[in-house]
């Protein structure tokens with residue numbers, strides 16, 4: 001499995017917490033690292049126990065607080081409506097908490113992720129062929145067609161990314177893909193009823209036929225030793241350029257910008273989104 005890099009960024013996102021250093025050769029749990037002392041960090045926003053976060057069952061158990069009747073999550077299973085299965089196969093549970101399947105990150109606890117173990121997301125990759133002013137498709141120096149995808153600028157760190165988001169408890173991934181695309185790239189949350197219907201109709205058309213590009217671990221800067229991001233990335237390609245043309249791009253929710261970007265190896269994007277785009281370019285036979 002590929003190593004994680006962004007999951008070892010020196011300062012944990014949205015905090016002043018410095019990760020315990022993990023050199024490349026010490027990422028794997030199978031390599032001994034006796035002095036390893038990850039910083040235990042779970043953000044206040046998670047400890048407040050919003051609906052998207054797990055209860056801190058460890059604290060409740062230590063306090064002997066049986067009144068809350070807190071049960072340990074059902075690891076590696078569908079736990080009520082919460083999917084605690086990993087796309088990477090069964091993860092290990094050490095000292096009662098899940099262990100990051102890729103390796104050490106320098107932080108334990110959940111950081112700002114709500115769930116112990118896998119935190120499931122979905123990433124829509126909406127593409128079209130790039131066209132010039134005359135409407136002709138553009139090719140690169142190797143005569144390969146240039147594809148473009150819809151990127152959003154994240155509110156939390158200003159980085160460009162896929163308009164992805166978390167799978168809500170009980171939600172199916174196909175729904176998450178449509179919902180997040182609507183919220184972040186079309187600002188559906190602030191649309192009126194009529195606009196909402198139009199948005200829904202255009203999304204339904206395009207999203208009816210998708211191609212899975214990636215399913216698995218995401219090298220996300222929020223990952224910790226005990227909580228990490230996983231995603232399903234799907235490509236929705238508008239081959240004749242007529243479908244997405246109707247989209248009126250308008251950043252919303254946790255996005256502050258939205259635009260078409262050329263698929264290219266030079267892109268600098270959030271988390272490991274560049275890897276999903278490379279696979280997309282390969283599947284489309286597009287310039288990279």
Ligand code: RP5
Nearest residue numbers: 121164165166218220229231
């Ligand atoms: C990434 O975080 C996923 O690939 C997805 O794009 C995103 C989901 O988190 P939020 O955008 O909801 O913060 O790991």
Ligand code: MG
Nearest residue numbers: 164165180254
């Ligand atoms: Mg979102």
Ligand code: MG
Nearest residue numbers: 163164165254
């Ligand atoms: Mg998002």
